[in-house]
Amino acid sequence: MTGVEDAFLHDVEAATAAATDERRRLAAVSRYDILDTPSDGTFDKIASLAARIFDAPMATVAIVDSDRVWFKAAHGLRDVAEIARDPDLSAPVIPHQGPYVVTDALDDPRTAGSSLVRGELGVRFYAAAPITTADGHRLGSVNVLDTRPRRPTEDQLAGLQELAALVMDQLELRLAAQHTVAAERERRADAERLARTLQRTLLPPALPTVPGLRAAAAYHTASVDEVGGDFYDLFPLDDGRWAFFLGDVCGKGAAAAALTSLTRYTLRAAAIYDPDPCTALANLDTVLKGEYQGDTPRFCTAVFGVLDAEPDGSFTVTLAGGGHPPTLAVRADGTVEPVSTAGGQLIGLLPDPHFVQTTTRLAPGDALLLYTDGLIEARTADGSMLGEEGLTRHLATRAARGAEDLLATVHGLFTDLGTGVSDDTALLALSVPPCSIPQSAQENR
Template identity: 75%
Template sequence: MTVPARHLEPVSALAAERERLAAVRRYRILDTPPDGTFDTIASLAARSCDAPVATVAIVDSDRIWFKAAHGLHGVSQIDRDPGLCASAIQHDTAYVVTDALTDPRTAANPLVRGEMGVRFYAAAPITTADGHRLGTVNVLDTRPRDASEAQLAILGDLATLVAQELERRLSSICTITAERAMRTRAERLVRTLQRTLLPPALPGVPGLDAAGAYHPVSQDEVGGDFYDLFPLDGGRWAFFLGDVCGKGAEAAALTSLTRYTLRAAAIYEPDPCAALGNLDAVLKGEYQSDPRFCTALFGVLAPEPDGSFAVTLAGGGHPPALVVRADGTVEAVDTPGGQLVGILPEPHFAQTDLRLAPGDALLLYTDGLTEARTPDGAMLGDEGLIAHLTSTPFEGADNLLANVHKLLTELGAGVSDDTALLALSVPRRFEPSGQEPLR
């Protein structure tokens, strides 16, 4: 069945208008704040045509919205129907009304019959690269007149500038949107990768509270800090914390190798210094042409009949751990002479023994914490950290890490490197009668 052409035209016009409105939405220009570029274009249009009023107008579905208006104060939009701009966008070329009061196309328009009393109107369509007319650059006057070919040519050039500016802005918006999406994907990838380098959760150790935390400085770069806690035979437990050189994918690979090497070494030889020596040999063998190194603390916990834990701790060039005693005093656990892992010809690793009694805690941290700057610009250092812990009571591993997290938050921008934390605490023991806790 053949449909008469008169039935096709309205459908075609509606489809074209839908496409045009889709283009208007595509440029994301409606209801945006004033902009100097478009204000300048409106001003140039008015001056070039010797007209008191000029606008950069976008034709929406039910309104004419002014991106810029020269000589038209307090008006940001008007109804579309009937509208001068709405008529102008039906034409590919300049649209001119020399006397709106006598022109049947515009005689009933509120701008003509109303207080403004428009008599002259000239406009050039703002046409996109794919042929959609979004609106106009136009001039208005309250006296009937004509426009020269030169003036209409200028309006056409200004309308082209508007279209080019809209394209440029759309390109910028798309670029920014894409960059944000890429950054979001990258951040998700970094977080996922970072999680694979740390234990998803620390295991429960009978008679001991354990807590670990990682505080990244950047959301888009993988750090090289690591920690772990895992069981050995005979009721003992191994733990370690450290920091590899560098950041990014190479640091992630080094961190993964370091973590799993220490785990494997502890199973076959739980002596802390031997575990660090094994890691040193693996790193040297893996990175012969491009040496890589790390710092680390490696320890073994052994429960005692009285509820305390015997700890053997070895150091390889890492900041000392801190023991926070039940009475609030803080002691540094030095492993003097412990050297970097993976780079020296014959490194020396040192170890020491200590005891964690009920109420005591052991804190391991990477140097992102102590190298942070205080508000006066000084480095926090071991002494500053000890002073903070001494002045702030704690109860348990979680509370100790919350205390350190509060410190990192207070230092704010002074923290310039990632920080890994591992806290191990022995719960206090209380007499059933509520007497003083046993030590």
Template identity: 75%
Template sequence: MTASPVRTASAVPVAEEVRLAAVRRYRILDTPPDGAFDRIASLAARLFDAPMATVAIVDTDRVWFKAAHGLDGITEIDRGPGLCASAILHGEPYVVKDAGADVRALADPLVQGEPGVRFYAAAPITTADGQRLGTLNVLDTRPREPTDDQLEALQDLAALVMDELELRLSAMRTIAAERDRRAEAERLARALQRTLLPPTLPDVPGLHAAAAYHPASADEVGGDFYDLFPLDDGRWAFFLGDVCGKGAGAAALTSLTRYTLRAAAIYDPDPCAALANLDSVLKGEYQGSDPRYCTAAFGVLQPLSDGSHSITLAGGGHPSALAVRADGSVEPISTAGGQLVGMLPDPQFVQTTTRLRPGESLLLYTDGLTEARTADGMMLGEDGLTRHLTATAPRTAHELLHSVETLLQQLGDGVSDDTACLALSVPAPSTPRPQENR
């Protein structure tokens, strides 16, 4: 193999620059061996009853073989006058009957050295816009004279090579377009999701609050929601829930649900009344269409003189909240029996009360967390979440949220649905209050 001088861009004719641009467009150079091209080369060799055949792409200073039947260990040769490099200058089959006696071919590495080629026939691999990427070649170590039928068949096989390259280019473009579409969908989904959740949680006197949302899919808007906001009488309202479905429909339902609950709390802050108000709005909004419903937990915080907070919590088909007590025990704050919001003709909502004392915290979450699968394929469930919180013993809203995020990371691919979490805690008297709203 002989070395060829490197060509500078200014030394390359314009027509050759255009041809090389076409070669780059198909992104075929230096790709791994491929059965489709190997079969075409093998078929060309059988057609001529010849020992060697190649699918060659002519690069700037080399001829690279995508397929090389009968040329063991040879993947490229230097580009120079001779066989392939000369053949691409012609738009029709190019034949060298006896390379040993043909001045055009004497300098070619395959003629000078091993395997000592004497016969060469090539058909150009030509794009729809007339650019010749390379050639389909048949080679022999003895002089030959091909028939017209063989050369015509070789052209057909070269056209098959071009068809295969076009198919692959189309596939690459489709994949790239899909990648761009997904990236844009992810960007829009993230932007839309941010509008459905409060950007930050407010600063509640005597309370720590932290929240997080973990989407199961980066390019699809989920329906989990939460909020925390003040009431006129010094109390605070909060809610967390999960609407049915994904995508734009779920986003519209989430927006309606969140703002309806906020408005309902101003009209009547009783938690069951707020859920009943939401139920009426959802049924009126989606009357006659596909049912739109959600699960939700709605609560009201009342600060007390001893530093604790009284919590009244109502549930509509939502998982129980979990209270982490000062002694490290985890207690479910059950609203079992509460029914889906927006689904049933006359749903029942269940209300309960609890108290958060200094050093205690409360976790509300959507079922993406408890329905996640553990390593043994079992659902995590409320019991699994309780065991995890008991083992990690979080004391503040920030620690509680961090404990859940660690659990989600451990579950990995077992998490198949979006998860929203809202954590509230009353700081212990000796604990300085950090900025934890997220």
């Protein structure tokens, strides 16, 4: 191999290595996500301090991109955010190991042709200390510029290097903060996904079809990353009737989820054993006390009901309540009346709780709304609680018809209340469709 060929191969290898190093350097610049970010007081102070150390009019904290030099901070340079990557003055700091100094840029063959020297700025003195990562990549530099030739002292150059190291420390802190925020967002996203998945397991995936009845349910979540304790269900009994319940356990999170699961499946099992509403709540009370005996008390409120279809298309509804807000009956004429189980006591807390049972009738066109207390404890625009009376007034003025319409009305109320709703809320609506006139009767009119 001739000397010319050897030199050529050496140049090719050097060029390839340089290109590889530059790609890695640019990847490091991208890693710190600093380019084109807003002004930062910390970096502005570093540039100002650099100018003060050198008693110079201009100083910058510069990040070198592939084709430009972008200034994170620029002291003494008005309306200058970036310049083209100048191979004579701006870029040499990248391959340079220590401080890069040009005492008289006009007479120095390395920089005499630079636009910064020949242009409007008329730079004559330039000193730069590289901003170097722990793995050896030089992101840019802290620079000092002057319009007069000068020779810096060793103390000044040492101070410039310390400022460059300080810039690197700030970039590392910024990167660590970004990673922390990203990790927290991912943790919250994971928690939200887990909460949604767990919440779905605690509620029926869909309500069954009840002949002659329409049913709809909804769950309003106050916190996306925490499992609530509200629950509802609707299911058939062996004798042709239908049972339903809705309630709210104490607490939130995993403990509430466990209690909700136990409550829901206990009420289902209790209804199979004896569907009498008060008996079902009493059985739940016994199970909760036995399960959490000696632990922190775990209790809930609930309303349990049984639907019995009548020949005329109506339904007799038997309800029992344990410490739960009254169910609301929305009649076909638009009036709203409470179906109260007042006096019913909390389930799972008291030695010998009392449960209250009542009966009502759902005629064609009537609807029943069951809800948890997150709805009536929501705050209105003036800061007061919505309350049972406020909910009743809202339903009466909207004249909702049918289970779906009733839930849509309540969802509209949620929208109006906005951030005033601070607790989870479960909703269950049951309605009897209005009687329709047979086609033959219409033709005979």
